[in-house]
Amino acid sequence: MGDLTKNLSRHEFACKCGCGMDQIDYELIVVIQDACDYFEKPVTINSGNRCIFHNKVVGGHPKSKHTKSKAADCVFKDVKPSLVAAYFQRTYPTKYGIGDYDSFTHIDVQPTKKRW
Numbered sequence: 001m002g003d004l005t006k007n008l009s010r011h012e013f014a015c016k017c018g019c020g021m022d023q024i025d026y027e028l029i030v031v032i033q034d035a036c037d038y039f040e041k042p043v044t045i046n047s048g049n050r051c052i053f054h055n056k057v058v059g060g061h062p063k064s065k066h067t068k069s070k071a072a073d074c075v076f077k078d079v080k081p082s083l084v085a086a087y088f089q090r091t092y093p094t095k096y097g098i099g100d101y102d103s104f105t106h107i108d109v110q111p112t113k114k115r116w
Contacts, residue, residue: 005033013048013072017057021049023069027109031096032072035087039079046104047073065097071108073101081105089115 002009008029014022036043050058050066065071076084085100088107092098097114099106 004029005036007033007036007042008045012045013069015049015051015054016047017051017054019051019054021051021069024048025068025070025109028070028072028107031088031092031107031109032074034091035074035076035084038087039076039084041077041079043077044075045072046075065108065110070110071097071106073104073106075104 004010004024010022010024013024014020032043047058047066048071049069050060050064052067055062055064055067060066074084075081081102081104082100084105085098088096088098088105094113095111097106097108097110099116
């Protein structure tokens, strides 16, 4: 059980460097929880917030939505990342950044559509 939704907790979104950055955009929480409900699976947030320093250390884009509390890299238990990306693309065809990677799915709640 999470403290944000039934599947999500604030600590999952905290910057991994330990700086204490743990804000998270409400719209992002809704989108990820919706996917949890659709797949009926728990999710692991590999990367949520990134302070500017940590983003640079991990090689993130300087304008990454992770630094604005608007992005997450997620893994849904027993669901291929490509299926998660396809779900997000189908559900949000005209907005959001969706990245389909081998081991995770990136989702960010930007108003424009971006895919990779």
